Amino acid sequence: MYSDYASLRAWAEGEVQRTRPPDRTRILIGLGTCGIAAGGLDVLTALREKLADMRVPAEIVPVGCIGMCFEEPLVDIVRPGEPRICYAKVTPKSVPTILEEHLLHNNVRKDLAFAVIGDEPYDGIPSWKQLPFFATQRRTVLRNCGFIDPESVAEYIVHDGYAALAKALFEMTPESVIEEVKRSGLRGRGGAGFPTGMKWEFCRKSPGDHKYIICNADEGDPGAFMNRSVLEGDPHSVLEGLLIAAYAIGADHGYIYCRAEYPLAIVRLRKALEQARALGLLGEHIFGTDFSFDVTIKEGAGAFVCGEETALMASIEGKRGMPRPRPPFPAQKGLWGQPTNINNVETLNNIPPIILNGADWFAAVGTEKSKGTKTFALTGKIANSGLIEVPLGMPLREIIFEIGGGIPKGKKFKAAQTGGPSGGCIPSSMLDIPVDYESLTAAGSIMGSGGLVVMDEDNCMVDVARFFLSFTQSESCGKCIPCRLGTKRMLEILERITRGEGQEGDIELLLELCETVKLGSLCGLGQTAPNPVLTTIRYFRDEYEAHIKEHRCPAKVCKALITYRISEEKCTGCTLCARNCPVGAISGERKKVHVIDPAVCTRCDTCRQVCNFDAVLVE
C-alpha cells in the first residue's frame, strides 16, 4: 500500500530491476492474439529451447502488439546498452540463426533484422521511424503496446503508469479533472463522438446513492481490434483511465464489459485488477485517500447490440440485450437505476496522458473539432495490415497509401469502409478527405470505433452491403419494428440483387427502407444500419445497376452471376484442379485441357487458387 506516487514508483523501479536486470539481454516477443495466431507460441518455444541450448542468459518478455500485424510473429532483441532490434516474420526455423548470430557472434544480420525500435540508430538497419508504416503515426493510445510486459504492473508504473491517477487524487478536484477533459476536446472513441468531459459532467451532477462507471470493451464491430490490442498490450492504462473517470464522476463501482471472443484480453484484465488491488490502487482508500472504487469484469455473451449503452446495461443486469428509449439517459438512470457513465476503452486510455500532460498538449493534435489521435484497425486489401494510430484529420489517402502501403498485388483501390456495420464505404474520389468526425459523417460514413477495411477492385460493393446487412439483421435485437423487419427486407432485396434477380425499382425501394429504418429505429444499431447501403448506392450505383439490369457482377464475386472456365491456352493438364475440386465438377485427362461443368461447380474458387498457371478464369 502506497500513499504517495514517489514510493510506488520506487517500488516499481526496484521490482523491474530485480525481475528484469538491465545487464541482461531482453527478448521481446509479440504475443497478442494476432501474434499467437501468426504462430507466436511456436516461436516462443523455439526461443526458449535455443536459449537453453546456447546457455545464454536472457529474459523473454511477452509483449502486446506493436501494430505491425502484417509482419508477425515479431521478435525483438535488446542487449544491454544497445538499441532494440526487431526481427519480423520469425519462424521456429529462423530462431536458431537469429539468436546465434545476434547473441553469440555479435552479428546483427541486416538481411534478417527488420528495424530498430526506438530513437537510437543502429548501423545499416532502418529506424522504425523511417518505415512508412510508423513515420507519420503518433502513439498516445498505443504508447505502451509492444513496449511493456502487459502482465507486469511494475513496468507500467515505470512508464509513468498511475502517475495521472496520483495527480488527479492529490492535486485535482473531481471538477477540475472534468474541466481538464472538457478543455482537451476529447470525444468518445466508441463511435458517436460525444464530448467526454460533458458526459462526465452530466453524470457527476446527477443525483444518486451510488454511481457506476462502465468501460465498454464489447468491441463488436467485425473487422476491428483496437480495443483488443490495447487490453492485451496495456491493460493498466485502461484501468487507470477508469479510475480517474470514477473519481471525476463520483462512482464507487465500475464494470468492464468485455466480449467473450477476447479471452486473452480478459485474462490480462483480471491480472491487472489483482495487481492493482494488491498495490492499493483499487479497493478501499486508494493511495490512502478517501477515494474508494472497485471493478467487476463482465464477459459479453455474443451480441453486437450490447455495444449500445442501454443494451449493455441490460446485459450486465442479466437481461436480454434490448435497448430502451432515452430519456432517461444512463447519466440520469442507468445501471440498477443509478447514474451511470459509459466510456469506450480507447476513450479511457486517452485520459491518463491528458491528465498528466494537460489539455493543451492533447488539443494541440488533431483538427478544430476532432482533437487528439485515433487508432484504426487497418485491414482488408492492404499491404500493411495492422493497428495504427494517427492524428485526427490525416487524409485517408495518407493512411491507406503511406502507412498502409497501398493495395497488394497491383490491384486498384475501390473503397475504404469505416465504422463497421454502422459506417459507410468511402470511394477513391474521396480519398483526400481528412479523417475526422465531421468529414466522415459528411461522406455518409461515421468515425466509428476504428475499423478501417480496405477494398479493391475484386470486391463487389453490393456484396459488401449485403454482408453488413446480414450482420446487422442477425444482430438486431428484434424489439422495434423498423430494425427487426426493415433490415430483414433490405437484406432480402440485396440478396435478390446479388443472385441476379434484382428488379427495376429495387434501388428506390432500398432507399425508402433506409430512410424509415434510420429515422424510425429505437437505437443506434438500427439508426445506422442503413449506412453501408446508402453509401454504396451513393458511390457505386453503377454496380447495383449492373447486377439488376445486366445480371452481371462487375467484380466477379456474386456466385450466381459468375462462371468458372479453364483457359484452353493456359491449361497444362496437370490435373491439380480436378483433384482438388470438392464436388468433382472438373474433368479432363492428364496433359489435356480440363473442363469445368458449370452445373456442378459451386464456385468455391478452390481450382483457381490451386492452379499454378492462372488457367482458371472467372467470367
Added chain:
Amino acid sequence: MNDKLREVLQAPVTGKGDLIPLLQKAQEAEGYVSEEAIYAIAEKLRIPASEVFGVLSFYAQFRLRPMGKHNVKICRGTACHVRGSPLIVTAVESELKLGGGEDTTSDGLFTVEKIACFGACSLAPVMVVNGRTYGNLSPDKARRLIRKIAEEEHV
C-alpha cells in the same frame, strides 16, 4: 447433473446480474445449456425459467445442444469477408457435409460455428480450431486442416 454443473450451482450469487455468468459457467460445465441447468438456474436466482430461456436464446454464445468433439469457429468479420471467408465456410461445411442450418456433424465429431469477429483481422481469413487460430487461409488449406483431424479420428 454432472459434478461440474453442481459445483457451478452451489457457488453463491448476489442476484439477477449473475444470470449470464451462471449460464456461461453452466455451458462450460456441460458443453451446452441443458434443460436441467435452465430450471436450476431459474430456481437459484428466483426468476421465471422462461426468462432464463429468453436471455440464453438472445445471446449467440449459448447452445442448447451438445458440442461436437472438435470445435471449428470460422470468423465472419468484415476483413475476413473481403478476403474470402464465405469460401472458407463453404469449404468446411461441404467437407463435413453440413447443411440446412446444422452446425454439428451427425457423428458428433465436429461443431462448426460462425463467429462475428476474433479481432485477428490482419491474418484474414481466420479460423479457430479447438482453440488454436489459423490465419491466411484458403478454402483448400481449411479443407485439409479439417480432413487431417477427421483422419486422425478414424485411425
Added chain:
Amino acid sequence: MTITLTIDGKTVSVKEGATVLDAAKEAGVYIPTLCADEDLLPFGACRLCLVEVQGDRRPMLPSCTTPATDGMVVRTSSPIIDKTRRNVVELLLSDHPEDCLTCPQNNRCELQRVAAYVGVRTNRFRGEKHAYPIDDSNPFYRRDLDRCILCGKCVRTCDEIQQLGAINFAYRGFRTKIATVLDRPVATSTCESCGQCVDKCPVGALYPEAWLRYGLPAAETKTICAYCGVGCGLILQTRGNTVVGVRGDPDNPVNHGRTCVKGRFGYEFINHPDRLKKPLIKKDGAFVEATWDEALDLVAQRLASVVREHGPDAVALLTSAKCTNEENYLLQKYARGVLGTHNVDHCARL
C-alpha cells in the same frame, strides 16, 4: 407541479411525470400506438407514436417514453412522421398473414385500425413470412404467432401484472418470438390461464378458443363474478342468450380488469344442458325434479329430526367460496343460533 406544453397547436397542462402520449390524450390528439398500454410500463418498441419535438436534435421521438416538459412544442404529424409511420405499419404487414376476414380478431384488431389510420395502401416489402404452427395446447385460448406483432403486451402483462413470467421474448432479430421455456407449447409452461394476455393482445395472435365456436361477441354486460367472495367485476360477452366470453371489468375497483382462470374461462356451464337449474330430490333411488319449497321443507325437516334424535353436534354445515362473506356469516349464525352447533366449515381450502 403542472407542466404546460403545446401539441399540434393545442395548449395542454399535465402533471409532472406524464409522457407526451399522456399529454396528447389529455389534449384530445390521437397518436397511433401498438405497444403502449395504460396498465403497463412504457416499452417504446412499435415506433408508431413518433412525434417531432421542437429543438431536439433527434428527428423524431417516441411519445410513449418521452416525458412532457414545460414549454415543449410537439408536432404529431408531418410528411416525414406520416411516411415513417406508414412504412412501419407496411413493414409489419409484410410479415403478417393476409387473412383478416377469417381472423377471430377481425374488426376489433388494433393493427387494422392503425393501418387504416396511417393509410397503408401498398404492400411493397414482401418477403419471408413466419409460419409457426398454431399452439392449441391450452384448452381456453389459442396462440397463433404468425399474427403476433411482438408488441410484448402479453409478456409484460404476465410479468408486470400477473407476476408469473410464463412467457418471454426469445431469440432475436427476425427470429424473435414470444416463447415459453425451450419454446414448448404453452400448456407445458407455468401459465395459469388467467387470460390477461389474451385480453391485452391487440391482434389475433391470442384469442379465446370459444370464439372459434361461437364467433365474436355482439354485446357486453357488466356483472360480478359468481365464483368466489372476492367479487371481481366481469364483463360478460354475449351473442343472443349465449355467453361467449368474459373479460375483466377495468373499472371495477376490486380487480381492475384482472381475473383468474375460473372467472375468465369458466363460463360455459351457463349455457350447458347439464346445468342444474332446479333442486332434485332422490325418490326410490332416482332424482326427481322438485320446487324450491319442497326441497327446503325437506332439508328443514330432516335437519330438525337429526338434531332431535342425535343432538345438534350430529350435524355440520359446509359452505362455499362462491358465497359472499355476508352469506357465509349468516350460515354460521344459523348453525350456532338456530341449530346450536359449532360444526361449520368451508370448502375454500384449495
